[in-house]
Amino acid sequence: MAEKKGPRSIYFVGKGKNGKAIYSYMLRSTGDHFGFTPEKKIPQSKGKNGRIVTKRGSTSGANAITVPMGPQFKTKKGSPKTRQIPLPNGMTIPKTQEFLKKAKKNRPLFFTTSDGITYPVE
Numbered sequence: 001m002a003e004k005k006g007p008r009s010i011y012f013v014g015k016g017k018n019g020k021a022i023y024s025y026m027l028r029s030t031g032d033h034f035g036f037t038p039e040k041k042i043p044q045s046k047g048k049n050g051r052i053v054t055k056r057g058s059t060s061g062a063n064a065i066t067v068p069m070g071p072q073f074k075t076k077k078g079s080p081k082t083r084q085i086p087l088p089n090g091m092t093i094p095k096t097q098e099f100l101k102k103a104k105k106n107r108p109l110f111f112t113t114s115d116g117i118t119y120p121v122e
Contacts, residue, residue: 009038010055013099016090023055023088030083033069035104063087065096066112085111097121 009028016022023043031038043055065087068080075081087096093113100108100121112118 010042011036011038013087013091014095021055022090024086026086027083030085033083034067034100034106034108036102063114065114067100067108068110070106070108093119 005027007028008025009031011024011026011031013022013024021043023039028038044052045055047053063086064084066082067085068082071080073081091099096111097119100111108121110118110120
């Protein structure tokens, strides 16, 4: 069984093709490390049957990017420590770069997609 890693929060990532807001449901420690501000109110919408559904990011087609924590955080072997940031379906590379530019502290210089391709943030 997987171990629990800690509480999670909802973060605004960007806007999708149709102009709707896209959210990421990530670890609160990861969001705090990079200085992202969590949503005060939990985003909700009405479902098919009129029920209220909480938006926590897409689960189908969702991937995660690997982001280095910063130059001061390194393992014993000297490689940088990384964090996983889950991104919902519909996030493109330019939208991901814009999201990472919003980091208030420990701004990353690059990120790696689930394919293993590294892209610069700037």
